[in-house]
Amino acid sequence: MEKQEWYLEYQIQYNRPGLLGDIASLLGMMSINIITINGVENSHRGMLLLCKDEVQISRLRSILHTMDTIEVTKLRKPKLRDRLAVRHGRYIHSDIDDRKTFRFVRKDLGLLVDFMAELFMKEGHKMVGIRGMPRVGKTESIVAASVSANKRWLFLSSTLLKQTVRNKLIKEEFNPENVYIIDGMVSARSADEEHWQLVREIMRLPAMKVIEHPDIFVQETEYKMDDFDYIIELRSHEDQEITYETAEKQKQHGFGDFGDGFNMFDF
CATH class of the missing domain: 3.30.70.260 (ACT domain)
Structure with a gap:
């Protein structure tokens, strides 16, 4: 046995x-x-x-x-x-009213990366939303988790290195093993109908999709918050309020989500 x-x-x-x-x-x-x-x-x-x-x-x-x-x-x-x-010596905290929402602070990025890596290794269609202010480490954590899970990541929209909005992918990039990353704010502000057609096509793919700023994403699409399997909130400190007004202003001025002392190439 x-x-x-x-x-x-x-x-x-x-x-x-x-x-x-x-x-x-x-x-x-x-x-x-x-x-x-x-x-x-x-x-x-x-x-x-x-x-x-x-x-x-x-x-x-x-x-x-x-x-x-x-x-x-x-x-x-x-x-x-x-x-x-057991691995990290502390628990992941979830929302009392919404058990699919998990909260992290910046000092726990290692725990967050491990958590997302475990999610990324699950097969089939999954949607993960991640909320957080600019420069807190959202995108870098997604990339690091993809590396940890031995998955290839692809940006459909992002501001990691520069603003990226893709309207098409080559055939080899349509792969259920990939992690597809969408910045809901960038897509909502900058994308055209070709981009949204690509997003919908990827949404039908049985693969992992990670959407930054999911609240903005659902405002611009037919998707709802109930469609997300997990919601992650990342703050620089416990009491930080996540507000999209400040995030919108910083995005418009070209700031990405790089955090001080946190570099995606450290992983």
Whole structure:
């Protein structure tokens, strides 16, 4: 029988010496292997486990619930968020009211790149929207995630190096394995009908599409916010407000989304 992966997360109630060793010893006696372990925010610790069956997990759950030094917060088959939490030592935060919206700040670009890379490796039609002010690192993060996922990226519209608006692609560029990047603001302001025909053609392709400024994009197209599978919000700091009025002014003056000290060629 193939072994199963599980995610265990617990909050430390009383951090006495040897606590982690006791839990590791318990898992060892139950023949449950620890794949990865890390601290996960606010006195939480997360572990990726490998075991034979759910009977082992059921027994483990019963024993852990008798321990007054910890409180089990998660014991489940690992989700993408769990794997990234163990890898980076912190959780991806999602919107309480809209569970498909995920929030990041600039200091967590590594976590964001890993998250998007995992999304890019999914097959089939997917739409990802990314919100953020100019110069915060949106486009560079998309490119870095494409590289991490071993995917080719193609700009249909962008301001990364200079303003780009494409009206056609060569045959080889129509590939479901590609990541197609659209700047909704550039397309809305500068593009003609040929460009929009190309965008619609790409939208029908079973591939990953990433749209910067998705709110502007849906204003100019027949697509709706409900059509997006994921929405990512990237801020330079936690309290930054994302407003399109400022972004429009900076775009009109030719500023791209380069952030200070962040270079796409670092990846």
